Amino acid sequence: MRPLFLLFLCSCLLCRAQNQDSVKNDSITQLDEVILLDALKTKNATGITKSDVIAAKVFQNYSPVEMVSAINQIPGVYVLSGALNTNRITIRGIGSRTAFGTDKLRLYYNDIPVTDGSGFSTIEAFDLENISQIEVIKGPKGSAFGANLGGAIILTPKEALGVSTNLSNNFTVGSFGLLKNNLSFNHFDGKVRVGVQYGHLETDGYRENSDFNRDGLLLNATYMINQNNRIGLLVNHVDYKAHIASSLGITAFTENPKQAAANWAGVEGYESNKYTILGINYRHNFGKKLENSTSIFYTYLDHFEQRPRPLGFLDEFTNGYGIRSRFIGNFDFLNRSAKYTAGFEWYKDHYNWSLFETLQQPENGSLQGNEFADNSELRSQVNTFGTLLLPITEAFEVQLGLTINKTQYDFQDLFNTGINNKSADRTFKAILLPSLNLAYELSEEIRLVGNVSRGYSNPTVEQTLTPDGVINPDIAQETGTNYELGTEMYFDQRRLHINLVAYQMDVRNLLVAERVAEDQFIGKNAGKTKHRGIELTIDYLWDINPNFQLSPFLSYTLNDHKFIDFVDEGESYSGNPLTGVPKQRRTAGVQLRIFTNFYWNISHRHVSEIPLTDSNTLSSEAFTVFTTRLGYQKKLTDKFTLGADFGINNIANESYAESVLINAGSFGGEPRYYYPGNPRNYYGSLRLGYRL
Incomplete structure (x- = not known):
């Protein structure tokens, strides 16, 4: 029996994230950049550092709104999504105990770091339709990308494929008032490359008080000055x-998951954001053996949040700026080519936030009252890094890496004066983060890789402050050591691809967010955790005949994450499962292509129970969600193409929690652990392309 049939049966239960190329980029795929299989994929993680790259083939399993679903197809990576604007990315359990948002990893957009000075990243600020690929480095082994415990995510914006000038528009409508439009212009003439995308998204949302409206503009341009300069x-x-609908208690979640939390609905709570990235990159080739890439960048975030009592209105803005420079070179070593990178990344931002009283109205939400807090914090980070890749033999390679991090916070209380002033600074000692990667090729089809690396995580703003709003001098950086062993295998003339990885990460000085009010957390270092797991991806490409192609895929994650030494408020939780991490996750499906014009993809995602309390007395329920998408595209003339897509999310109308909070407090009511997932919903897209 061909391996396909066995894999097909497995794929009904499990999942996948890696892909293979099988069709060349013709004028259709260049024109509207919707590709039946992956476009050519590149990795920013140089050398033998293992990373996962997903692109068009994975994106095509989901709606144009679903960046989170695409990322969730990567084993070891789990995004808990409470809403389009409320996402928490965890990698191998790192970040699972963060209350809101994503920290403990570095997010890059076209080699520009977009993680703020306290370590928070905002994936929801980016449009999936403007992204050509997403690369994920799991764990601290990416020396050139921060060596954070969670790793790094690198987003690459779209650009023209080949010498061409293309204009395309993708219009999507769907359930819950979904309307999305993406207008894209791409040009490349061999010297000038320009990409401009404008996107608009609006939806009423499934839940009450969950309206979302976003506009975005992307400009990505390069100019080839000459062969050596760009x-x-x-x-x-x-x-x-x-x-903001916020989370629900179990009673509200069970009886009416559509409702918003009463306090947020009562004030019609919301957040508004204006987010800008500006970067200039210069690349220079010194010759065949050395090149440099240097970027200077500026980021700006203007954030306002209308919140219920006692939280108050939040008004904040952040100005960030920095420089990142990498030298990439090679030299002769044992009659082979050795490679190295060396560089630095300096980032500084100025974060300002003020709080105002929430004045309740009988109707139409709330009013902004008097200011009761005004704070400012200067945050700076310097990462110096280097890697050295040595080919010991034709089959055996060794890569050494080192990152040095230096972090400083300077907090200013602008509201209180005199003896009540709480201004202070916190400077962490420089931390050394080494990495060792090994790779051995048993044959052309089987490759073994291994890694030992050290990583860190900085405390967030809330974690550096005491309940009185004073810098905590005792808070320390979270550190950990990662051990990893994996294999990448190809069989059946490279049509069957299997990737298997086992890892263990030991984390010390665990940063714990202790909830002291409904939306107030403080941080402390409390013990150790052990993160162990197995990650498996399988995909098979079966060209049944020139007009019929079947590609099942599978991705599976098995987690064994535990507290090793954890005592909180006199209670010992040592030996308990790590809060916020499911034991198992799987995604599986089949992609079908008929001729070159029609495709049909079906997949499912399964998530097991998630511990919600450190005492392990409460867990969320496991769930399985099925998704399908089919589409057709046709080259009408040499210049025009037409495409149409239709998709169904949550086919079986499963009731489940798409995201959860851990250790939720009651504060006079039922603890609110659950963010309801969307019920069965539909979407359809119409795509027009024109080649100038």
Whole structure:
């Protein structure tokens, strides 16, 4: 029996994230950049550092709104999504105990770091339709990308494929008032490359008080000065407003998951954001053996949040700026080519936030009252890094890496004066983060890789402050050591691809967010955790005949994450499962192509129970969600193409929690652990393309 049939049976239960190329990029795929299989994929993680790259083939399993679903197809990576504007990315359990948002990893957009000075990243600021690929480095082994415990995510914006000038528009409508439009212009003439995308998204949302409205503009341009010099410009601006439904207790979640939390609904709570990235990149080749890439960048975030009592209105803005430079070279070593990178990344931002009283109205939400807090914090980070890749033999390679991090916070209380002033600074000692990668090729089809690396995580703003709003001098950086062993295998003339990885990460000085009010957390270092797991991806490409192609895929994650030494408020939780991490996750499906014009993809995602309390007395329920998408595209003339897509999410109308909070407090009511997932919903897209 061909391996396909066995894999097909397995794929009904499990999942996948890696892909293979099988069709060349013709004028259709260049024109509207919707590709039946992956476009050519590149990795920014140089050398033998293992990373996962997903692109068009994975994106095509989901709606144009679903960046989170695409990322969730990567084993070891789990995004808990409470709403389009409320996402928490965890990698191998790192970040699972963060209350809201994503920290403990570095997010890059076209080699520009977009993680703020306290370590928070905002994936919802980016439009999936403007992304050509997403690369994920799991764990601290990416020396050139921060060596954070969670790793790094690198987003690459779209650009023209080959010498061409293309204009395309993709219009999507769907359930819950979904309307999305993406207009894209791409040009490349061999010297000038320009990509401009404008996107608009609006939806009423499934839940009450969950309206979302976003506009975004992306400009990505490069100019080839000559063969050795290239300059690039990146501008990304996003403006969105999102109402907040917040989490629910078990009674509300069971009886009416559509409702919003009463306190947020009562004030019609929302957040609005204006987010801008501006970057200039210059690349220079010194010769065949050395090149440099240097970027200077500026980021700006203007955030306003209308919140219920006692939280108060939040008004904040952040100005960030920095420089990142990498030298990439090679030299002769044992009659082979050895490679190295060396560089630095300096980032500084100025974060300002003020709080105002929430004045309740009988109707139409709330009013902004008097200011009761005004704070400012200067945050700076310097990462110096280097890697050295040595080919010991034809089959055996060794890569050494080192990152040195230096972090400083300077907090200013601008509201209180005199003896009540709480201004202070916190400077962490420089931390050394080494990495060792090994790779051995048993044959052309089987490759073994291994890694030992050290990583860190900085405390967030809330974690550096005490309940009185004073810098905590005792808070320390979270550190950990990662051990990893994996294999990549190809069989059946490279049509069957299997990737298997086992890892263990030991984390010390665990940063714990202790909830002291409904939306107030403080941090402390409390013990150790052990993160162990197995990650498996399988995909098979079966060309049944020139007009019929079947590609099943599978991705599976098995987690064994535990507290090793954890005592909180006199209670010992040592030996308990790590809060916020499911034991198992799987995604599986089949992609079908008939001729070159029609495709049909079906997949499912399964998530097991998630511990919600450190005492392990409460867990969320497991769930399985099925998704399908089919589409057709046709080259009408040499210049025009037409495409149409239709998709169904949550086919079986499963009731489940798409995201959860851990250790939720009651504060006079039922603890609110659950963010309801969307019920069965539909979407359809119409795509027009024109080649100038």
